Amino acid sequence: xxxxxxxxxxxxxxxxxxxxxxxxxxxxxxxxxxxxxxxxxxxxxxxxxxxxxxxxxxxxxxxxxxxxxxxxxxxxxxxxxxxxxxxxxxxxxxxxxxxxxxxxxxxxxxxxxxxxxxxxxxxxxxxxxxxxxxxxxxxxxxxxxxxxxxxxxxxxxxxxxxxxxxxxxxxxxxxxxxxxxxxxxxxxxxxxxxxxxxxxxxxxxxxxxxxxxxxxxxxxxxxxxxxxxxxxxxxxxxxxxxxxxxxxxxxxxxxxxxxxxxxxxxxxxxxxxxxxxxxxxxxxxxxxxxxxxxxxxxxxxxxxxxxxxxxxxxxxxxxxxxxxxxxxxxxxxxxxxxxxxxxxxxxxxxxxxxxxxxxxxxxxxxxxxxxxxxxxxxxxxxxxxxxxxxxxxxxxxxxxxxxxxxxxxxxxxxxxxxxxxxxxxxxxxxxxxxxxxxxxxxxxxxxxxxxxxxxxxxxxxxxxxxxxxxxxxxxxxxxxxxxxxxxxxxxxxxxxxxxxxxxxxxxxxxxxxxxxxxxxx
Amino acid sequence: xxxxxxxxxxxxxxxxxxxxxxxxxxxxxxxxxxxxxxxxxxxxxxxxxxxxxxxxxxxxxxxxxxxxxxxxxxxxxxxxxxxxxxxxxxxxxxxxxxxxxxxxxxxxxxxxxxxxxxxxxxxxxxxxxxxxxxxxxxxxxxxxxxxxxxxxxxxxxxxxxxxxxxxxxxxxxxxxxxxxxxxxxxxxxxxxxxxxxxxxxxxxxxxxxxxxxxxxxxxxxxxxxxxxxxxxxxx
Numbered sequence: 001x002x003x004x005x006x007x008x009x010x011x012x013x014x015x016x017x018x019x020x021x022x023x024x025x026x027x028x029x030x031x032x033x034x035x036x037x038x039x040x041x042x043x044x045x046x047x048x049x050x051x052x053x054x055x056x057x058x059x060x061x062x063x064x065x066x067x068x069x070x071x072x073x074x075x076x077x078x079x080x081x082x083x084x085x086x087x088x089x090x091x092x093x094x095x096x097x098x099x100x101x102x103x104x105x106x107x108x109x110x111x112x113x114x115x116x117x118x119x120x121x122x123x124x125x126x127x128x129x130x131x132x133x134x135x136x137x138x139x140x141x142x143x144x145x146x147x148x149x150x151x152x153x154x155x156x157x158x159x160x161x162x163x164x165x166x167x168x169x170x171x172x173x174x175x176x177x178x179x180x181x182x183x184x185x186x187x188x189x190x191x192x193x194x195x196x197x198x199x200x201x202x203x204x205x206x207x208x209x210x211x212x213x214x215x216x217x218x219x220x221x222x223x224x225x226x227x228x229x230x231x232x233x234x235x236x237x238x239x240x241x242x243x244x245x246x247x248x249x250x251x252x253x254x255x256x257x258x259x260x261x262x263x264x265x266x267x268x269x270x271x272x273x274x275x276x277x278x279x280x281x282x283x284x285x286x287x288x289x290x291x292x293x294x295x296x297x298x299x300x301x302x303x304x305x306x307x308x309x310x311x312x313x314x315x316x317x318x319x320x321x322x323x324x325x326x327x328x329x330x331x332x333x334x335x336x337x338x339x340x341x342x343x344x345x346x347x348x349x350x351x352x353x354x355x356x357x358x359x360x361x362x363x364x365x366x367x368x369x370x371x372x373x374x375x376x377x378x379x380x381x382x383x384x385x386x387x388x389x390x391x392x393x394x395x396x397x398x399x400x401x402x403x404x405x406x407x408x409x410x411x412x413x414x415x416x417x418x419x420x421x422x423x424x425x426x427x428x429x430x431x432x433x434x435x436x437x438x439x440x441x442x443x444x445x446x447x448x449x450x451x452x453x454x455x456x457x458x459x460x461x462x463x464x465x466x467x468x469x470x471x472x473x474x475x476x477x478x479x480x481x482x483x484x485x486x487x488x489x490x491x492x493x494x495x496x497x498x499x500x501x502x503x504x505x506x507x508x509x510x511x512x513x514x515x516x517x518x519x520x521x
Numbered sequence: 522x523x524x525x526x527x528x529x530x531x532x533x534x535x536x537x538x539x540x541x542x543x544x545x546x547x548x549x550x551x552x553x554x555x556x557x558x559x560x561x562x563x564x565x566x567x568x569x570x571x572x573x574x575x576x577x578x579x580x581x582x583x584x585x586x587x588x589x590x591x592x593x594x595x596x597x598x599x600x601x602x603x604x605x606x607x608x609x610x611x612x613x614x615x616x617x618x619x620x621x622x623x624x625x626x627x628x629x630x631x632x633x634x635x636x637x638x639x640x641x642x643x644x645x646x647x648x649x650x651x652x653x654x655x656x657x658x659x660x661x662x663x664x665x666x667x668x669x670x671x672x673x674x675x676x677x678x679x680x681x682x683x684x685x686x687x688x689x690x691x692x693x694x695x696x697x698x699x700x701x702x703x704x705x706x707x708x709x710x711x712x713x714x715x716x717x718x719x720x721x722x723x724x725x726x727x728x729x730x731x732x733x734x735x736x737x738x739x740x741x742x743x744x745x746x747x748x749x750x751x752x753x754x755x756x
Contacts, residue, residue, distance in 0.1 A: 285613075290620045293613075301608040372604035376665065377570075377593035378622055519572060 026464030079213035084154035089224035105135035170235025177238035317406035358445025404438030529578035540727030553718030597666035603658035607651035656687035
């Protein structure tokens with residue numbers, strides 16, 4: 001058992017350390033000062049071990065902080081009348097219920113697991129139980145201080161707060177035993193959070209957690225507490241199955257081969273998706289010349305990938321606007337709805353970012369166009385790079401602006417519901433903000449693509465600076481989602497930021513794109 | 522005109538792939554670049570084509586005693602895997618290429634005349650390039666590079682995967698266009714190199730070295746090349 005535990009940690013550390021070293025080797029400046037034989041450098045190994053330890057420990061607490069202070073803290077802001085205790089217990093029960101089938105680290109796929117089982121031939125039962133046990137220990141260690149800190153401030157009894165991490169951890173045995181029983185019956189390994197049904201369940205519970213405080217409805221706290229505490233005995237009963245199960249090697253092999261097939265299929269589907277997105281006929285043509293001709297044909301032959309989803313989204317948004325209009329004509333609650341939307345405008349930045357077609361557009365640009373064209377020297381000439389950038393920017397802005405306009409109209413309508421002059425001003429601002437954000441994200445995608453060209457010649461994304469820049473944008477917009485900023489302040493700041501960013505990005509493109517926009521090996 | 526390479530080095534971390542190459546390529550000749558796997562042939566091409574920054578050294582043209590830096594228009598680069606924009610038809614691709622480069626193309630011909638010159642059939646000219654065969658894509662890629670009329674043509678194993686008919690056509694095209702330019706052709710196929718190239722150059726320990734044919738027949742010449750490559754392995 002101890003040997004398996006040691007091996008598990010050694011493998012995790014080796015796998016994550018190599019990932020850290022790989023990332024460090026990709027960073028400009030840092031890669032120059034790192035020695036070539038990285039894995040043989042003792043000093044570097046110590047540094048990487050420290051980073052690994054911080055990573056492991058940090059991951060235990062950061063997730064829980066976001067969970068308690070971010071999610072439950074956010075739900076608190078939605079209700080004026082529910083007491084802290086009721087809101088805490090109700091939210092925790094509903095969110096824990098989601099976690100019971102969406103977030104269970106039992107027989108989940110990881111690369112270090114492949115090495116442990118397939119190559120190092122570790123005892124599958126010991127390895128699976130230790131790996132699962134480690135995930136439960138992390139839940140308990142991470143949850144305990146945060147639940148106590150927040151729960152005491154919200155007026156809950158200490159004994160219950162101490163029990164919470166154990167309720168959550170023991171609850172995970174229920175899904176684990178379900179996975180084993182299902183495998184015995186069907187020979188198929190199920191994964192937490194992979195089935196459509198589990199997603200529907202999670203969305204339904206998530207909506208319940210969100211809407212109940214909005215409509216000031218609270219479950220009795222005693223029922224919520226009992227529900228959570230019940231997880232301990234039920235989990236204990238289910239744990240018998242986990243500890244006595246015999247075919248861990250077989251189920252692990254099945255899981256790994258199942259996932260290999262799924263991943264290969266997903267990769268193939270992803271590659272084909274872009275390659276197949278070229279319209280099969282050559283009827284569509286263009287009367288333009290030069291780069292305008294080139295671009296117009298690209299867009300026309302990629303309608304399926306670019307315009308079709310944009311038009312579908314526009315239709316959905318407009319339909320929602322009409323439905324909302326009809327609903328509010330007959331139902332009350334206009335002020336509440338307008339208030340919610342008013343407060344949630346930063347949240348829609350994330351929605352606009354997520355719906356932006358910039359990612360699909362730049363991917364198609366590289367795979368179906370630039371990957372080949374960048375081998376021709378005329379294509380890499382400064383003037384040609386800049387000329388095509390401007391044309392492409394115009395195009396991607398157009399594609400994204402249509403659904404953004406529809407979404408802006410929908411939100412503007414919801415903000416305008418009270419019908420006073422102030423509401424009219426606000427609704428116009430909402431419309432402009434959503435459209436400006438759409439332009440900003442279109443610029444952002446294309447600028448990152450030109451400045452940090454993320455693909456290598458084998459069409460794989462291997463640029464760490466690109467991943468960092470993109471990840472940072474994602475996190476920033478995600479954080480923005482939880483900010484409660486008055487609409488006027490947010491709106492005007494956002495419009496200003498969009499203008500400044502676009503100007504700076506254009507200057508950067510003019511200065512650097514001819515050097516950075518090229519094939520990488 | 523000569524392509525002059527002086528002290529060209531390229532390192533990947535501490536590994537020296539190109540070690541201070543000093544060499545000069547002459548106009549009107551096809552050079553066969555041979556080397557074992559991993560010798561650095563593609564790295565050499567990427568450095569010349571400026572796709573990769575060099576660690577040290579210079580690459581320039583020398584004409585009438587004057588040195589001049591290589592401009593993008595001076596270089597044509599044909600890869601073993603043909604790369605053409607698959608969303609265009611052959612005709613559209615040529616139209617686009619001719620419009621962008623019309624100011625520097627001498628004796629501009631019609632699109633069909635260009636297709637005829639590389640034997641691309643009429644019924645294929647308006648097909649999307651994604652439906653072209655490997656050989657047809659390769660011909661088109663070569664055609665574009667021929668029209669651009671670069672002073673230096675780099676070919677990275679371009680004939681390796683072609684059928685014998687297309688390979689023969691391509692060889693003839695290369696012979697036809699060699700006057701007035703420098704052609705450097707990397708390949709693993711010894712017969713092809715000996716048959717097509719005027720000079721054989723080995724990329725050897727990170728340096729370029731001409732294999733002198735002297736009075737040897739083709740068989741003797743091939744044996745000498747293999748001996749030189751083996752020497753690299755034994756070194």
